Amino acid sequence: MILERDSRYSDGTVLGSMCTEPHPVARRVFREALHVNLGDPYLFPNAAEAERECVRWMARVLLDHPAPEEAVGAIVSGGTEANVLAAYAAREATGGREIIVPETRHFSFEKAARMLRMRLVEAPVDEEYRVDVDAVQDLITRDTALIVGIVGTTETGSVDDVEALSDVAEDRGIPLHVDAAFGGFVAPFLRRYRDLPRFGFDLEGVTSVTVDPHKMGLVPPPAGGIIFRDGELPREIEVHAPYLSGGGSRQFTIVGTRPGAPVLALYANILTLGEEGYERIALACYRETLRVVDAAKDLGLEPAVDPPHLNLANVLLNGRDAAERLLEEAERHGWKVSISSNPLGVRIVMMPHLTADRVTEFLRLVARVVRECGG
Ligand SMILES: Cc1ncc(COP(=O)(O)O)c(C=O)c1O
16 A cells, blocks of 8 residues: 555654645545545635634634634645745835744744745744743834734743734734744633633734644644734735636735635534634543653653643653664664654654554653763
């Protein structure tokens, strides 16, 4: 079989992926909708309506939008396209060329900056890898087009103080984009039980948010999400699509023909799991993450952030040699690992396909490598 050598989430060896086994309902609906093209709402009006429903649901449930029907968004190819769209719209709206990002930003912002001929201005982070909001304030210039905050950084799962960033953005009249590609389906639920900053449209300064259904939304890829507070920013980048829908169609996404299957899969998940189901999954993943962090400490390892902000545990490594050794050993034992560089550590993304017990087996290997490398 052609996929023989490819990973399967279900065997519990994939430790560093933000994607996971799709929910069974999503999988079934996806298969039924293989022919659906969201680029042509004239041919697929129901799918187009499902996308609008998904956007409204995310705006209301995940992003606390005070008027969710005003939100404008799309399910796009991934968090990368979502972040590019946010930067593009901000550049067009402000005429500025600088994007202030936390130094923990995902590399998609580098792609955005290069494609859009913009510049990234990196702000430092604190000991929990959250952006330093005073530094952001100091970095603002007349050329600032966009400020970015992150809910769930790629390397440590850290959550920036978006409430404070929103105050700065609002005060200075600069768009604020929140990259919640990973945390968007987790933080809103954890926040009901533990202290995490708000990051949605209830904060006046937030103008757009990335939230990816193909990460913790349990939808098969490609399914990134970009949600704007209202139609103002996407209008800056939309174009007329002359031959579609009798000439009446407009698009602000980069991709023209877009797969409808992931959107219908998301819609099915929303109807099946709903807010309660997603909350249950987020809490279960977070509980396992806490167990992983405890297990790491019991083994003499040091977590990068303790307690972790979301369902991502990063365990520090004591040098490049240890990282190389770990990669070799992991390969030999069948683990699929992901090494972070800032901090140097091993990222363990506690997706629903992982359990703390399984990950603890891997941590024993990490502890041995760290010990043998002098830690
Ligand atoms: C915080 C963050 N933003 C954006 C992205 C990019 O998402 P995608 O790979 O879906 O383009 C990722 C991917 O892991 C991410 O962690």
